[in-house]
Amino acid sequence: MRPTVVLTCSVLFYYLEIVHSRGVHGKQEWPIPYRRFDCRPAADSYCEAMFPFCPTGDRDGRIPYMNNWDVISVFRMQAPVWEFKYGSLLGKMHIMHDAIGFSSAETGRNYTMEWYELFQLGNCTFPHLRRETNNPFWCNQGAACFFEGIDDIHWSENGTLEKVGEISGGQFNEMALWVQDDNQTGIYYETWTVRSDPGPNATVWFDSYDCSQFVHRTYRYLAQQRAKLSSRFQTNYTKIYLYSGEPTYLGDDDSIFREPSAKTLAEDIRKFYHPFRPHQSYMDFVLSLAEAYQKVVEEKSFYLYYNFEYWHLPMKSPYVQITYEEVPLP
């Protein structure tokens, strides 16, 4: 991106933040909608990826154009998050990563499309407490990655690689535009789904925004384009839940961390995030979840960061849960 573009985007981004925090928190509707932005600002140079994001994708996020009459197979793909040192533990806990595959009948080429964190999951879930900044500092961007190839063994060996439908080349091209727009406007990762209880009639306070939500959005988009999708298996996905009573809005970086009158709250939030290590591998992340569990059970309190704003959650049993539950294809 050229510097002028980056500047425009970050200014706009900041402006939207201010407008929103003075906004409509009078009578609250749940779940709080995930906020979309006009464009994606460059990530702060403090954030460092352990693995480069989307190394084999097109640098500008271009998606190849298909002939309108081509037939494109659509694949559902899921694999356990794998970490060498810890064997299949994360798989047993059903911490899964989701993606969608496409294959062109005309060219025989195939493609993988996924959405994930730019700076790894730990950095999207817990912030950095830096000496230079009063506010907790988040490296929480997430984005779509489209690249040529499907690694059949990676997906099928311990996970799922299943054809779930066919679309036309024309439908694929429409979808490509939709993905690019979705990618420019939905810019940050959200690990947690927050709801009132585990029952079927629970109120959802906040929805996650992660790899599986991207896959669901894409399936819903394709279904709206009259694509028929179906699976022979139960289609389950990983969800990471927090359970709480009705959340209270607290404010954003400006109103909490740059406002002397909010000093106590600012200290509480920093104290809350202090034990969680953001420099994390997936296993560290799971250990941090266990710590988070201890802390919220003790204090019955959680500070959630959502839409670049803070909310207080009065936590209740069972506090934190990882589930692997069915979300049917649309």
Ligand SMILES: *[C@@H]1O[C@H](CO)[C@@H](O)[C@H](O)[C@H]1NC(C)=O
């Ligand atoms: C998390 O962010 C920090 C700071 O940007 C970075 O040093 C670290 O590598 C990131 N964590 C991982 C697992 O990449």
Ligand SMILES: *[C@@H]1O[C@H](CO)[C@@H](O)[C@H](O)[C@H]1NC(C)=O
């Ligand atoms: C999505 O945005 C990221 C970050 O700007 C970019 O690297 C990626 O290529 C984009 N993906 C698509 C499919 O547009």
Ligand SMILES: *[C@@H]1O[C@H](CO)[C@@H](O)[C@H](O)[C@H]1NC(C)=O
């Ligand atoms: C994708 O293409 C590769 C290379 O041609 C092939 O080995 C693989 O089986 C294909 N996978 C799917 C799911 O089409």
Ligand SMILES: *[C@@H]1O[C@H](CO)[C@@H](O)[C@H](O)[C@H]1NC(C)=O
């Ligand atoms: C599948 O799981 C086995 C045993 O847990 C592991 O050795 C293998 O590397 C995994 N395969 C892939 C493609 O991750």
Ligand SMILES: *[C@@H]1O[C@H](CO)[C@@H](O)[C@H](O)[C@H]1NC(C)=O
């Ligand atoms: C959930 O709501 C439905 C419809 O209002 C009701 O029939 C059902 O009994 C409720 N289930 C529970 C567990 O409360």
Ligand SMILES: *[C@@H]1O[C@H](CO)[C@@H](O)[C@H](O)[C@H]1NC(C)=O
């Ligand atoms: C998939 O989800 C269903 C319903 O949500 C659940 O009953 C089932 O046990 C799950 N399957 C696995 C393998 O966890």
